């Protein structure tokens with residue numbers, strides 16, 4: 250195995266430590282405590298674990314954490330009313346409505362009801378437009394975490410050929426915008442791209458965000474490339490079908506033989522996503538109070 254493993258778990262702990270330092274200074278200097286509200290609709294057990302982790306790490310960073318767990322049958326109007334209350338609450342600087350939402354709720358309507366200044370997911374159309382036009386936005390956490398790892402590993406990304414596989418609003422599209430902002434030459438590919446392997450092999454930076462377990466194999470990777478694996482897929486364990494294991498969108502062993510650097514799953518992009526959620530909450534809090542923003546924790 251040739252590739253350097255990019256340790257997202259360790260890097261995320263460093264980022265959370267930086268956030269915690271800023272939070273302590275805000276508290277000591279201004280009596281301000283950044284607050285994050287997480288809204289979960291429905292009973293999905295995987296989501297509940299994720300929400301619990303977020304709540305724990307928020308508290309460890311010294312922030313206030315507000316959890317709202319609503320029944321799966323909650324009417325859209327009730328969710329919109331909660332969002333309005335959180336928008337008006339001065340103790341809440343960040344709002345995350347966990348996706349996916351139940352089918353009877355219009356997710357776009359709910360997301361666009363969040364105050365863009367509190368939209369720590371960066372999914373509101375106003376933040377999407379600000380990012381696309383190079384203005385100060387709140388940036389989606391997963392692509393922001395990927396960008397931080399790439400900057401940390403490479404320094405400047407200018408002139409590099411980046412291929413993003415996946416065109417979602419949550420990862421693919423904002424990732425492409427961020428890489429453009431760092432002067433990469435960017436291609437957005439997807440499941441319908443003709444000769445996807447040949448396109449991937451052009452990449453100095455290959456970001457896999459298709460949601461298909463182990464789809465990208467070593468023969469699609471340019472020797473020495475940096476591979477960022479955004480996929481988190483739960484699949485049956487090969488030896489014990491009763492158990493499951495997590496795999497990325499990349500076939501790790503074959504990609505690691507060819508790549509120069511690669512993020513593992515778990516322990517890569519996932520922990521960085523949560524660290525960036527805390528960073529965005531801190532950024533939103535500083536902006537709300539007209540205070541200087543943390544350096545190195547924004548795009």
Ligand SMILES: Nc1nc(=O)c2c([nH]1)NC[C@@H]1CN(c3ccc(C(=O)N[C@@H](CCC(=O)O)C(=O)O)cc3)C=[N+]21
Pocket residue numbers: 299345346347348349370390481495514515516517518519520521522523
């Ligand atoms: N509005 C909204 N924003 C989100 O950011 C959002 C969402 N909805 N819905 C659900 C997905 C999923 N997601 C994860 C983040 C971190 C890990 C994570 O930390 N994973 C660890 C551990 C995984 C494990 O062991 O289960 C890892 O990859 O190492 C996983 C999943 C954010 N999401």
Ligand SMILES: [Mg+2]
Pocket residue numbers: 415416439440441459
């Ligand atoms: Mg697709």
